[in-house]
Amino acid sequence: MKTVIKTTNLSKVYKDSVVPVHALKNVNLEFSQGEFTAIVGPSGSGKTTFLNIIGGLDKPTDGHVIIDGVDIATMKESQLFDFRLRHIGFVFQAYNLIPVLTALENVSFIMLLQKQSKQEMEKRARAMLEQVGLGDKINERPGRLSGGQQQRVAVARALASKPDFVLADEPTANLDTESAFNLLDIMARLNKEENITLIFSTHDQRVIERARRVITLVDGAVDKDEYFERA
Amino acid sequence: MKSLLILAWRNLWRNKRRSLITMSSVMFAVFLAILFFSMEQGTYERMIDSLVRYSTGYIQIQDVxxxxxxxxxxxxxxxxxxxxxxxxxxxxxxxxxxxxxxxxxxxxxxxxxxxxxxxxxxxxxxxxxxxxxxxxxxxxxxxxxxxxxxxxxxxxxxxxxxxxxxxxxxxxxxxxxxxxxxxxxxxxxxxxxxxxxxxxxxxxxxxxxxxxxxxxxxxxxxxxxxxxxxxxxxxxxxxxxxQEWYQVLTWEDMLADLITLMQFDMAGTMVLLAILYIVIAFGLFGTILTMLMERKKEFGMLLALGMKRMQLSLICFAETLLISLAGAMAGILLAIPVIAYFYYFPIELSGNLAEALIDYGFEPILPFSTDPGVFISQARVILIISLGIGLYPIYSIFRLDMMKARQ
Structure with a gap:
């Protein structure tokens, strides 16, 4: 299967505090097209740092992140903005949606930044909202949606622009069990249907149980990298 | 660009009360400034018009x-x-x-x-x-x-x-x-x-x-x-x-002393208006600052999604312009009927103030000017203030640490 992301000797040291913090230590990983991966580990293990670096949000202290044959660790900020816009979908734990836009407009937002045509944008956004079960909420603003519904809109937005892969940082952390399962079902289905690579950081057991690959980070290093057969 | 402007406009109404208070402060400042300015200009216009029509005319040809x-x-x-x-x-x-x-x-x-x-x-x-x-x-x-x-x-x-x-x-x-x-x-x-x-x-x-x-x-x-x-x-x-025999003078040449006096008098009004606008500028700046602080995490999210800093800056810049220009427009609309009324029915002064004005050669009335310049000048001041304040969000967004903002 095609390798989407490859990290080589990825390290990150935060020097802001008195004692330097080694958030990542020589992480070497590869992610293939269509994988459903959970990055797990205790707080401070480097999950979010890893996602931030492979998502082009942060720079590594050392090592390389090769995406589609390009080392994004060497890119300038302006290039990274464009790269993220065109290649990566994001689902964050909170502060995910733009409160003044409707669900449809939120889902269209990335495509708007990509300067897609209005018709194409709206068609795709409507289809994605249908897929996440919010076809009847397209004109609702986030304030009128539940936490679970908001995360579903965020998932629809992340997938609408057809990115190479989607990074989700603890997407179920603020959700109740039912909403979390609902969201995971949707993501698992979209992962299969759209063959999009999904990488989660989580310590939510519900997510881990759905993932076909689970990478455990401990103190910034890969402790385990396990594959599971899921239905 | 249209979508970004729509987004900016909607952002203004996240906190309706705050935006309305800010717009109202701009509106009242513009309204008062227009009133002051119109009154001052109206007095001068009336005086110049009288002097031009009854005394100097616009141009005079004279012996040198x-x-x-x-x-x-x-x-x-x-x-x-x-x-x-x-x-x-x-x-x-x-x-x-x-x-x-x-x-x-x-x-x-x-x-x-x-x-x-x-x-x-x-x-x-x-x-x-x-x-x-x-x-x-x-x-x-x-x-x-x-x-x-x-x-x-x-x-x-x-x-x-x-x-x-x-x-x-x-x-x-x-x-x-x-x-x-x-x-x-x-x-x-x-x-x-x-x-x-x-x-x-x-x-x-x-x-x-x-x-x-x-x-x-x-x-x-x-x-x-x-x-x-x-x-x-x-x-x-x-x-x-x-030119050895004739000279041609304009009303400004002939009434130079009066114009100097008017400019001196106008300077006092300008100082007053400057104070008014400084207060308003700080109010506007406070609102923009609060809006920026409140939305730091959201800015981080937008930048992470791939929005360019310039696009985000433009949205915030447009918000500053929209909030102040909407206030200015409301102030102008409020001032138009008031000024129109006083244009046709100028305030008649009495007592010592009237006598003092007569002594200075002024008519004892307060006529108002309807010169579009009165309105345009105040809108221009607000535009300049908001352009100045609008630079802060741009500076702030270009300096924003995306990672820290999202924390």
């Missing part, structure tokens, strides 16, 4: 020495040189008004007062102003009228009324003694106290005979179709005339 030493010896012949210069600008000139003016001593019985004789062409003068309508008693002079019209204030000082006669004594052309006794056929009222206390109107021919200055005038007033073309026409006429 007349402005420095206004005597009959520095009057001029209205000859072909002058008329051919006027003819070349005929398309831009509405009409001309000849005048022969000089000071004279006016006496009635044992009372003598300084007067100012204005020899006028009644038909031409009628185009320039509404002198016949200002007659309080009797009628205005007609062509070759042997009688005179005296301003109300001067008539009071001399204790004369229509039908009485006064003696006029002055110095005419080339040193001749100008003296005569003239019957008063009417009393005229002037809103400008300086004129009201001194002017004596005579028909042109009568005045030329009185001063011994046949076919001579002290000035030829030139009225343009468009007052905005005054300087251009004055320059063109000046270029046609022999």
């Amino acid at each position: 020495m007349y402005d420095e030493e206004p005597s009959m010896d520095h009057s001029m012949l209205l000859d072909n040189h002058v008329w051919s210069a006027i003819e070349k600008e005929a398309g831009l000139i509405d009409y001309t008004v000849p005048r022969i003016e000089h000071f004279a001593l006016a006496s009635s019985g044992s009372i003598s007062r300084g007067g100012f004789i204005m020899g006028v062409d009644p038909d031409a003068e009628l185009k320039l102003n509404d002198l016949p309508d200002r007659m309080l008693f009797g009628e205005f002079v007609v062509q070759d009228d042997p009688d005179i019209v005296v301003a109300e204030g001067l008539a009071d000082l001399l204790r004369v009324e229509p039908g009485d006669s006064i003696v006029l004594l002055s110095q005419g052309y080339q040193g001749v003694t100008a003296a005569g006794i003239y019957r008063i056929k009417g009393i005229i009222g002037h809103s400008i106290p300086e004129l009201n206390n001194s002017v004596i109107y005579m028909a042109m021919g009568t005045a030329q005979w009185f001063f011994g200055a046949d076919h001579r005038v002290t000035s030829l007033i030139v009225m343009p179709h468009d007052p905005g073309q005054t300087n251009r026409i004055a320059q063109d006429i000046g270029a046609q005339l022999d």
